Amino acid sequence: MALAKDKPRDRVPVTVIGGYLGAGKTTLINRLLAGDHGLRLAVLVNDFGAINIDADLIADHDGQTLALTNGCVCCSIADDLGSAFATISALTPHADHIVLEASGVADPGRIANYAFGTPGLDLDSIVVLADCETLESHMTDRFVGATVRRQLAAADLLFLTKTDLADTAQVARTADRLRRDHPDIPILHNSDTMFRWDVILGANTNRNESVSAPEIHDHQFGTASWRKAVLLDRSRFLAVLRSQSGPLLRCKGWVRFDDTPDKSTLVQMVGNRIELTDARDASPERKNGLTFIFLREALSAPVLCDAVSACQSSAPLPQNV
Amino acid sequence: MTEIIVYTARKIRTMNPSMPEATAVAVRDGMIVETGTAETMQPWLEAHPHRIDDRFSDHVIMPGFIDPHLHPSLAAVLLPCHFITALEWKLPDRVSPPVQGHNAYLDRLTEIEQSLDDPGEPLVTWGFHKIWHGDVNRQTLNGVSKTRPIFVWQRSFHEIIANDAAIDWMKLNRDDLERHPQIELATGRFFETGLSVALEGMKDYLYAPARFRDGLEQVKRVVHFGGHTTIGDMAVPLVDLDREWPLLLDVIERDDTPFRVQMIPRAIARGGSMGRENEQLDRVHGLTALNTHRLQFQNGVKLFTDGGFYAELMQLQEPGFIDGHHGEWLTPPEMVEGLAREFWNAGYRIHVHCTGDLGVELALEILEKLQFERPRFNHRFTIEHFGVSTPEQVRRIADLGALVSANIYYLHELGDAYWKHSIGFERASQMARLGTVARHGIPTALHSDFIMAPAQPLNSAWVAVNRISESGAVLAPEERLTIDQAMRAITTDAAYILGMEHEIGSIRAGKKADFTVLEADPYETKPEVLRDIPIWGTVFEGRPAPL
Incomplete structure (x- = not known):
């Protein structure tokens, strides 16, 4: 594959959020939409109805698209990723960054291929969430075990979520299991990281400035x-x-x-x-x-x-x- | 009062076990008033004005054929393509002859290319498969034409091969294509996610309303040509009901359409619905307001478990695929369960797409839970497609009162290929194990899933009674159906699966006068030539419709 790209900085970076049902993808996306990252995000979701945004923040709502007062846009994929990308590409001004929610059974690596291959877009990262309360049982479930294990293997960054709900022994056990299965993927706990946008979105070189550091101090x-x-x-x-x-x-x-x-x-x-x-x-x-x-x-x-x-x-x- | 018309025939196969054979059927206002002989129906004829119509005196009349599972809208997109297929496809306006071998494929493609008048018109062909047609790539296609856009759409729909003119025609940036991991510009292959890039570029052409309408007109002829009088559209809509419905109304809801369509809506629309299944129920429930004479939503609903069979994305139990790849879920299992529960509790007839044995297993797990929570009799929960299964699952299907609607053509077209390249002989030869299903007394329909298989019930029945693969091998003869079982599967049992057995599926007093008129009696035809019985045409609601 040729390495040379014409104008890499014109491509909008895409972060794919993967993980099985209940892993916390919607929670993360709700926070991203209302977050103080200073970016004009375009967020593509499967289930529009699960988006929970303060009514004051909604500037406009037409069928498949929700525009927020902070400049972010949320768009429903509705079984047609291609046309969702087309809607996002038509936005003016262009989005700084696209966040794409993979469905609960999708292989985020495969979804990332769509993002990577779509004209005008570039893959930033694949972030996979894992609910530490249910991950162990999901990984061995006869119906979804293979699907969940494939999702985890596709991750660039793994986030253990709901660590505050599970007991510490379970959190440790789940983290150990993940580290054993995926020694080369960073495994993060969600305690504060949900607010740490530069971890999830990266520094945005399109704007030639990095995402502002969060106000809260995160010792991690x-x-x-x-x-x-x-x-x-x-x-x-x-x-x-x-x-x-x-x-x-x-x-x-x-x-x-x-x-x-x-x-x-x-x-x-x-x-x-x-x-x-x-x-x-x-x-x-x-x-x-x-x-x-x-x-x-x-x-x-x-x-x-x-x-x-x-x-x-x-x-x-x-x-x- | 309207006159009674008595159709006499060489033989009438009523599919009513209480009177399996007859020679006359009396029809009034689209309804059968009496089946029997000219003598037995005298009391009716003495009491009412009537006339005898003996145009079928050399023919055999059967109940109108029913295919409970095809996809008219998807077929409308594909039928306008040029078919070049490894196996013969008979269509009303053309026969796509079997084309096997690399050179034969290119010769046929060249022939089609040269037959087109408009030099700028794109040539989209469907049916290519490398097992039969060898390596066809961008350069090969450039050899057919340097100027006309040529798209070769693979049999399973998962790959497109394009020539240079086609790549230019799509107006896509070559740099973008070059960096895509699932597009090979050198060979012109667009596969998996790369395919969606190509389809995006072809969309305005493929889905243009005029082309779609033309496609629907073709579907209409195909359905008639197969001898159907009722079909099920087993996943409504294809993409967008607001756009598709007016065209369906326009083309199908017309006096010259000799069949009806039961519309079975998708249980899920627009992405997900966890926790809000009731919204989906309300949406589906509301669709009956659209009903017309020929297009009817009833109480069926469609769910999906695992991926496509032709694409080898069915979910298999151990030991899985030979190459170790995995299938996929089309809907998350918990979501399937949540939706199934909502529709089950509302009394719906649930049809579940299951292609692999893990998909079947999921559907049965869910059904068992639902039966435990809220038992239902006569629920008509149906396993759709039924590619790979186990004998134990069949027994469970029977125990739980579920039904089977099978795409038996899988066995014919893919039996050899999956034996050698996908899952091995044991499981490939036992695909669609309908003999076991019949031995458990489970009502079973045959379907085409058109355009996954030809929309020809006699062809499906032929596969079911012979289990002859594409190479001519007989695969798992223990799983063959008898002629009678196969005929039931395209008439009475198919009606039962659509919940319409009180109206259609057999020839008896009180049912709709829907007939398929044949030139020979399937019960007296050698099983090997069952599919070759010529069809005169149909009678739809009393009105003859010759082919």
Whole structure:
């Protein structure tokens, strides 16, 4: 598959929210719609009726679309994802980010393929929710076991939900099981993360600014940024990212590699999925720099930044940056 | 009072066990007033004005055939396509001859291409399957035409192959196509999620109202051609009832339409409904307000469990598929249960699409719960399609009072292919185990799911009594039906499955005068040539409709 994309920044990023019935997808989506992320979100849902929004926030409602006063839009998929995408594409101004709710039995990896393949869209991440009260029984259920296990395996980030409802032993057991089955997928608890939009949506490079940090302090996560006008060694850099997957949740930004010194490369990492996209050139607006979101208990900003700096190539950076 | 018309025939197979054979049937105002012989019906004839119509004196009359499960609207989208099929398809206005082998396929495609007048008209063909037609790709199709858009739609509907002109015609950005994981620009293949990109590009053409109307007109001829007088549209709407209903009314609700359609609505519309099943019940309940003479919503409703059979997305119990892939659920199991409960408690007749044995298992689990919670007799809960099943499930179907409506054509078209490439001989040969079903006394219908199988009840019956696969092998002869069982499955039992057995399905006093008129008696025909019996035409509500 060709790596070169014409204008990667024109594509609207899509976050796919997966998980079996009752995993908490609707709760998350209700919070996203009313959230203080500062983004103009387009949210595609299966079941319009489950959306619970304060009437004061609703600006307009016509059949399949709900427009909110904060600029967000909610659209019903109604068995036709293609036409829902068409509705979203026709919005002016364009949405900053699309959140797509996969149905309870859908394989979110397959839904992500739709998003990835639809003109004008780009996949940001697959976030899969797992209700820690019911996950164990669902995973072994004879009807839905295979479906649920496939959903979990497709995740870039796994969120354990309803941790406050289940007893601690069950939460721990479920988390252990997930870690054993999916050692390379970051597993997060939902206690505060539902409000931590940069974990779910990533930093939005379309607007050339990152999503504002949440006001509440969340001890689970740390952020870091790395900025240095150097060339990096591609394979060493990739090795650093891979070695940190798990504790490192997200990494995004532009860098320049010594094997393509005249082009900027877009780095996008969510969970264990890493994409490097070479731009056609090195426009000055693509400033060398990376932002990271990580789990504080396992990683720190200096460790990350030092590890990236250590990938510096001996070749000098061309003058035009 | 309207005159009585007495149709005399070489033989009338009434499908009424109390009087299985007759030679005359008296009809007034679309209703049968007496079945028997010219002599036995004298009291009626002496009392009322009448005339004898002996045009069927060399023919055999059967009750009008019934297919309780096809999809007219989907067929309306596909019938305007050019058929190039591995197996023969007989359609009213054309026969799609069996085309097997790579070169034969391309020759036929070229022939069609050259027969089109308008050089810009897209050529959409359906029926391609690589097992029979080899590797057809973008370059091969460019060889057929560099300028005309050509779309090859695969037999299972899950893949389209396009030539360069077709890719340009869809006006899609090649960069977008290149990065799509399920589009191969080099070969021109659009599959799985890539297919939806192609269909989006073809949508305005495929669903154009004029094309849809033309398609419905073709469906109408196909239904008549098969000898049907009643069909079930087993999932209404296709996409959008507001758009489809006016066209259905326009084309079907006309004096020249010799059949009626029972419309069975989807239990779920517009995404999900967890916790609000009552809204779906209200919606379905309200649909009867639309009823006309020929288009009728009754108390049936349609649910879906597992994925498509041709697409190998049925849910299987262990040991699953040879290649280890998994099927899919079309509706989450809990949602199927919630909806089934709502409609069960409201007294509905529930039809559940189940293709694999895990799908059947889910439907039976739910039915068992519902029977425990609120027992019902005569509920007509029906397993639809019935691809892969187990003998134990059949016994449970009987225990729970459920019915079976089977797409027996699976066995004919896919028996060999699934034996060799999908699930192995044991389970492939026992697909649609109708012999076991009959031994348990379960009322059973045969259906075509048109366009999954030809809409020809005699063809379905032929598969059921012979179980001959595409290669000519006889698969699980223990599961064959007798001629009588197969004939019941396209008449009386099919009527029972639609809850219409008091009106149609057999020839007796009081029922609608719906007949299928044959040139030979199925009961006296060799089973191997059952499907070749010529059909003269039908009588719908007393009115003859020759083919």
